[in-house]
Amino acid sequence: MSTTSAPPHIEAFAHKVGSVAHGVPGGATGWQGSLLHIHIAPAASYEMEELTEARCVAGRGIEGDRYCLGTGTYSPKADTREVTLIEQEVLDALARNDPPLQEGPIHLAPIDHRRNLTVRGVPLNHLVGRRFQVGEVILRGGRLNFPCKYLEELLGLPVYLPLYNRSGLNCGIERGGIIRPGDPITLVE
Amino acid sequence: MSARIVMKLTVVEAIATTPEVVRLTLVHPRRPQLPAWEPGAHVDLRLPDERVRQYSLCGDPADRSRYVLAIKREEAGRGGSAWAHAHLGAGASVPISHPRNHFLLTAGARHHVLIGGGIGVTPVAAMARHLAATGGNFTLHLCARSAAQAPLLEELRAVCGERLRCWFSAEGERLDPATLGPPEDGVHLYACGPQSLTAAVQALGWPADQVHVEHFAPLVVEGFVPEPFDVQIASTGATLHVPAETSLLEVLRQNGVNMPSSCEIGVCGACECGYREGDVIHRDVVLPQARRRDHLMPCVSRASGTLTLAL
Secondary structure, X not given: OOOOOOOOEOOHHHOOOHXXXXXXXXOOOOOOEEEEEEEEOOOOOEOOEEEOOEEEEOOOEEOOOHHHHOOOOOOOOOEXXXXXXXXXXXXXXXXXXXXXXXXOOOOOOOOOOOOOEEEEOOOHHHOOOOEEEEXXXXXXXEEEOOOOHHHHHHHOOOOHHHHOXXXXXXXXXXXXXXXXXOOEEEEEO | OOOOOEEEEEEEEEEEOOOOEEEEEEEOOXXXXXXXXXXXXXXXXXXXXXXXXXXXXXXXXXXXXXXXXXXXXXXXXXXXXXXXXXXXXXXXXXXXXXXXXXXXXOOOOOEEEEEEEHXXXXXXXXXXXXXXXXXXXXXXXXXXXXXXXXXOHHHHHHHHHHHEEEEEHHXXXXXXXXXXXXXXXXXXXXXXXXXXXXXXXXXXXXXXHHEEEEOOOOOOOOOOOOOOEEEEEOOOOOEEEEOOOOOHHHHHHHOOOOOXXXXXXXXXXXXXXEEEEEEEEOOOOOOOHHHHHOEEOOOOOEEEEEEEEOO
16 A cells, blocks of 8 residues: 555645635735644545644655555545645534534544644635645645545545535645644744 | 445454354454444455455444454455455454445344355344344354354354254255245345355245345356447546456546445445446346346446446
8 A cells, every 4th residue: 555656746836726826915814723633544545543743744745644655535636635634613613513504413523524634723715825834844725625525425424515615725745844733823924 | 325434443352263264353443432333234354455355244233342253264265364364363453444234134024034154154143143132033044064164153052042043064954945935924034155055045036125145256157258338427428438358447447437446346335336328237246136227336247339327
């Protein structure tokens, strides 16, 4: 399940979405968030595992994760997916059935949503085309994540519709390093 | 909807239930409860080279803390069982999918006749445990060469008591499915084991909805010669050519249509796909007859002429 060659990542600001947003004024400023959880999985469909510390490798991904190894569901397709993030606020909203698009509350635990980083206080939808810092690591927002039917099938939970437009952010790693839960997250102006 | 996440479970016990069959008890390293399952369910075991093998859960469906599998060492098999016997001792980590079930007990049946041939006793063992615990009416026929080679024999004696009927060929006793009698309303047959056994049960002529079989080997049809055909994708109108030597699943994959897949020999059910029109040659062992009218398994099934897929 390991691969010797780097998977075909598209550099975040070269992505067709990130490249348009990059350099355009606007977005949210003046916020400060934090990193709550780090999760990786060794290959497509494997259960996520929580880490207390992770190494981010520039242009590649999180050490040990499927999108760093090239073993992910979407690895064969070139895209921006070195690190994926989701807001804890979205998980909280699903848990209170907000908006009420399905039969009832969905409890999507950080270990189950399959994004790498669960963050709080970070306006992910405003970070396409922006640089931001997680601890010592600098990430580039490449494109919004999009919920997939595969996740619904994998989890056996109807998460597709409630995650629409708030499914998180796919990023590239500009500067690698070590990240840990509790790391502050700030915009790089 | 069924979840198919792969969990790395820990082997907490590996004991020989016969000289050829190892009985593995698996727990999750972090979670106290495993996903729920119903009797008849199986899991996929992922081998280190990413090949997949299916094994029935044979423990107690009411016990969410552990999964129990029994794996027979198949010298002539495809290599999975030999790997499992060599590597899965206590403490080993083994990638296991969430359970899936194509072999369900029929709710409300008056009587269940469970038939397990050799290692095929595993899914019906779970059925027997469930029926015994919930007051269901059943008989379990266990077919093996001898008592020493009958998997799970001691525990099935304890679970079933008088409801267990053993057939040991070394002692000259063989189950003749014809002796099971004519079909009766509310009586269901369940068989898992060698193809000769399941074929004999299916040949009894019972109504199809009262006969349930589980296969863990691909269907072998002597002399089948695959022919090329064309496939049209309904949503886009695109037409793809499937050469004789390539599976439909592989052609879809090469053209960017990624179906879920697992065994790729027509037994696991992962790649099930709907179709609108076409003359389908079904070669799987998993789809029920009624579902074959508009679904197929693209890993093994083919078509003649042009097939239109509901994709």
